[in-house]
Amino acid sequence: MTEKSKKTSIYDIAKALGISASTVSRALQNHTSISDSRKELIREKAKELNYRPNLVAVNLKTGKTRTIGVLVPNINRFFFSSVIEGVEDEAYRRNYDVLICQSKDNKDREEKILSNLSQGKVDGIIASVAYPDNNLSMYEELVDMEIPLVFFDRASVDAIQVGSVRVDDYKGGYSAVKHLLLQGNKKIFHFSGPLEVTVWRNRYRGWRDALEDEGIEIQDHWVQTESTDKESGRKMMRAILERGDLPDAIFCAGDYAALGVIQELRENGLRVPEDIAIVGFANEPIDEMVRPTISSICQSSFRMGSLAAKMLFDNLETKEAMVNITIAPELKVRESSFFDRRVKK
Amino acid sequence: MTEKSKKTSIYDIAKALGISASTVSRALQNHTSISDSRKELIREKAKELNYRPNLVAVNLKTGKTRTIGVLVPNINRFFFSSVIEGVEDEAYRRNYDVLICQSKDNKDREEKILSNLSQGKVDGIIASVAYPDNNLSMYEELVDMEIPLVFFDRASVDAIQVGSVRVDDYKGGYSAVKHLLLQGNKKIFHFSGPLEVTVWRNRYRGWRDALEDEGIEIQDHWVQTESTDKESGRKMMRAILERGDLPDAIFCAGDYAALGVIQELRENGLRVPEDIAIVGFANEPIDEMVRPTISSICQSSFRMGSLAAKMLFDNLETKEAMVNITIAPELKVRESSFFDRRVKK
DNA sequence: TCACTTTACGCAACCGATTAACAAAATAAC
DNA sequence: GTTATTTTGTTAATCGGTTGCGTAAAGTGA
Numbered sequence: 001m002t003e004k005s006k007k008t009s010i011y012d013i014a015k016a017l018g019i020s021a022s023t024v025s026r027a028l029q030n031h032t033s034i035s036d037s038r039k040e041l042i043r044e045k046a047k048e049l050n051y052r053p054n055l056v057a058v059n060l061k062t063g064k065t066r067t068i069g070v071l072v073p074n075i076n077r078f079f080f081s082s083v084i085e086g087v088e089d090e091a092y093r094r095n096y097d098v099l100i101c102q103s104k105d106n107k108d109r110e111e112k113i114l115s116n117l118s119q120g121k122v123d124g125i126i127a128s129v130a131y132p133d134n135n136l137s138m139y140e141e142l143v144d145m146e147i148p149l150v151f152f153d154r155a156s157v158d159a160i161q162v163g164s165v166r167v168d169d170y171k172g173g174y175s176a177v178k179h180l181l182l183q184g185n186k187k188i189f190h191f192s193g194p195l196e197v198t199v200w201r202n203r204y205r206g207w208r209d210a211l212e213d214e215g216i217e218i219q220d221h222w223v224q225t226e227s228t229d230k231e232s233g234r235k236m237m238r239a240i241l242e243r244g245d246l247p248d249a250i251f252c253a254g255d256y257a258a259l260g261v262i263q264e265l266r267e268n269g270l271r272v273p274e275d276i277a278i279v280g281f282a283n284e285p286i287d288e289m290v291r292p293t294i295s296s297i298c299q300s301s302f303r304m305g306s307l308a309a310k311m312l313f314d315n316l317e318t319k320e321a322m323v324n325i326t327i328a329p330e331l332k333v334r335e336s337s338f339f340d341r342r343v344k345k
Numbered sequence: 346m347t348e349k350s351k352k353t354s355i356y357d358i359a360k361a362l363g364i365s366a367s368t369v370s371r372a373l374q375n376h377t378s379i380s381d382s383r384k385e386l387i388r389e390k391a392k393e394l395n396y397r398p399n400l401v402a403v404n405l406k407t408g409k410t411r412t413i414g415v416l417v418p419n420i421n422r423f424f425f426s427s428v429i430e431g432v433e434d435e436a437y438r439r440n441y442d443v444l445i446c447q448s449k450d451n452k453d454r455e456e457k458i459l460s461n462l463s464q465g466k467v468d469g470i471i472a473s474v475a476y477p478d479n480n481l482s483m484y485e486e487l488v489d490m491e492i493p494l495v496f497f498d499r500a501s502v503d504a505i506q507v508g509s510v511r512v513d514d515y516k517g518g519y520s521a522v523k524h525l526l527l528q529g530n531k532k533i534f535h536f537s538g539p540l541e542v543t544v545w546r547n548r549y550r551g552w553r554d555a556l557e558d559e560g561i562e563i564q565d566h567w568v569q570t571e572s573t574d575k576e577s578g579r580k581m582m583r584a585i586l587e588r589g590d591l592p593d594a595i596f597c598a599g600d601y602a603a604l605g606v607i608q609e610l611r612e613n614g615l616r617v618p619e620d621i622a623i624v625g626f627a628n629e630p631i632d633e634m635v636r637p638t639i640s641s642i643c644q645s646s647f648r649m650g651s652l653a654a655k656m657l658f659d660n661l662e663t664k665e666a667m668v669n670i671t672i673a674p675e676l677k678v679r680e681s682s683f684f685d686r687r688v689k690k
Numbered sequence: 691t692c693a694c695t696t697t698a699c700g701c702a703a704c705c706g707a708t709t710a711a712c713a714a715a716a717t718a719a720c
Numbered sequence: 721g722t723t724a725t726t727t728t729g730t731t732a733a734t735c736g737g738t739t740g741c742g743t744a745a746a747g748t749g750a
Binding site for chain 1: 352397398399400401402404405410412419420421423426427429430433437442443444445446447454461463464465466490575604608611631634635636
């Protein structure tokens with residue numbers, strides 16, 4: 001029994017045929033300088049020996065890996081896994097592989113991953129930076145190393161010279177509130193996460209401006225910035241309920257917060273949307289799973305991923321310039337905000 | 346301006362220091378046969394020149410990539426993304442990278458991906474086979490090529506000589522029904538997908554045996570095998586409602602089906618669990634998001650992933666033998682089945 | 691001072707491909 | 721029949737590391 005039946009290389013084929021390895025290499029690439037008869041012979045032998053090119057050797061020689069890295073905070077969240085799906089879709093079409101890494105929103109982990117990726121494993125990187133998203137020095141290093149880079153979702157793009165794809169959070173917030181205003185809601189609260197984080201801040205600004213454009217005066221307690229998970233949603237709602245000053249509607253910067261709010265309201269005998277209308281953000285699948293279904297701002301995550309991938313591949317293959325793409329968010333009106341307050345007081 | 350500031354290699358360091366490249370290589374590996382003074386010198390120079398080892402070259406030389414491939418039907422489903430998280434967690438700990446691919450449950454795509462992965466890009470593979478899961482010849486090829494392989498979730502393990510991690514679907518089904526029986530339910534229906542598929546069949550068998558062990562006679566219409574998405578759940582429930590022969594409880598082979606069933610029941614004025622108790626399968630996050638919360642069988646997906654990864658890494662590093670692991674499923678009792686039918690008739 | 695071990699480092703082969711440059715054979719041109 | 725041209729292959733360098741083997745220098749003991 002052979003101890004180790006080494007994988008066959010072009011040298012094995014060459015030896016078996018009594019020719020040189022370079023001829024084999026060229027024949028397998030369908031090079032013009034090899035006669036058809038030889039090509040046929042070589043291809044047959046290759047099949048016979050079950051030859052598989054060693055991609056690592058090819059990568060080393062060509063300096064390309066046909067692999068891109070995708071760095072996300074967490075693969076487990078619908079938004080990110082959808083983006084990845086978009087990336088993967090485009091990558092599969094173009095015959096690239098996708099190396100996926102999770103930063104877990106941990107800067108140390110992010111740094112380690114980026115350092116690893118920058119050692120020649122990938123041709124380019126698509127990333128959503130870990131919170132807090134202020135320190136981008138690691139990414140600047142990548143740029144110095146001339147590794148093509150595309151950000152999506154998070155990241156303050158102006159900082160460094162790379163591509164980006166993001167949804168317009170400001171516009172998303174603005175249009176969510178505009179929709180609520182058009183339904184006759186005046187007193188519209190906003191539940192979000194810490195406003196230092198870019199996405200929360202932008203959604204907040206959209207909310208604020210929409211109200212101010214309508215001449216509505218905002219009070220401090222209208223904004224709650226606990227966090228955007230379900231439990232925080234309940235907590236923020238509870239705080240408002242205890243205070244006793246109820247709004248017409250609430251614009252939540254995340255769908256899970258919206259869900260928590262709705263549950264808290266229902267347990268307190270309040271109806272959604274009749275008593276209080278709700279709009280969330282992200283268009284998570286649960287929005288259509290629960291009752292009432294939740295109105296939300298769609299971030300087109302799949303499209304975001306495929307656009308980011310397209311940009312990266314174009315840059316890799318034809319040196320096309322990176323750009324900053326902003327996707328217009330789309331409002332999905334569902335039951336939680338479908339109620340005209342001007343009719344039924 | 347330098348046209349292309351080539352990345353620095355160990356040769357650049359060697360040249361700058363007037364020593365040989367092998368010394369540099371050894372110093373950077375902290376080899377014992379290099380004096381500390383030299384090591385220090387070399388490390389400093391490396392830092393100065395911003396040296397990064399070229400992993401592709403290392404891979405070629407060592408024959409290892411420190412990368413494993415994970416093949417799943419779809420990254421976007423919670424179960425799979427959780428498994429991947431488990432894999433990734435273990436991989437990160439051991440300094441491996443994870444290459445993720447989606448078969449989209451398409452056999453052609455699966456074949457192309459496996460062929461690609463087998464060309465030296467990864468050291469081993471973790472996979473959940475695409476439906477229909479009968480043809481495993483592609484995987485047999487991997488075994489021939491001596492690429493370590495671990496299946497999870499799907500795949501008929503007996504077929505070929507590889508590792509596997511799976512939840513015991515039979516036991517899961519059995520214990521779900523047992524729980525319903527203990528609560529006084531007798532007439533327990535089963536909603537699932539096509540029984541040719543291994544997982545559905547096993548859950549079905551668990552349901553059937555649990556009832557038979559109790560001496561309950563099953564009737565044909567007690568089993569519906571439309572599919573396990575929400576809409577199918579509603580559809581199957583509607584069929585039963587129209588027929589008029591209502592059960593005490595329903596064991597659904599999937600949580601989304603369970604959700605659809607619950608919504609359909611509520612819209613028809615029936616209460617869950619008071620009128621009909623429901624148990625789902627998979628322990629999806631929505632189970633705790635909706636009201637009533639849904640009882641479900643937990644598949645421990647994260648653990649499944651980390652176990653699969655652990656097995657693969659152990660095999661890669663110490664040639665440890667592959668094994669077949671079966672995880673005992675855990676029943677999570679929530680509101681949808683928390684009701685004792687023996688008390689309140 | 692001589693023989694012997696250690697320590698520290700260099701030489702060169704190797705991993706498996708690609709490809710520039712060159713050479714031999716076959717064909718065409720005169 | 722000799723030269724020019726095309727066709728078809730070969731040789732060898734290269735990508736950027738790793739590592740077995742050899743050896744000079746330094747250290748040790750008698």
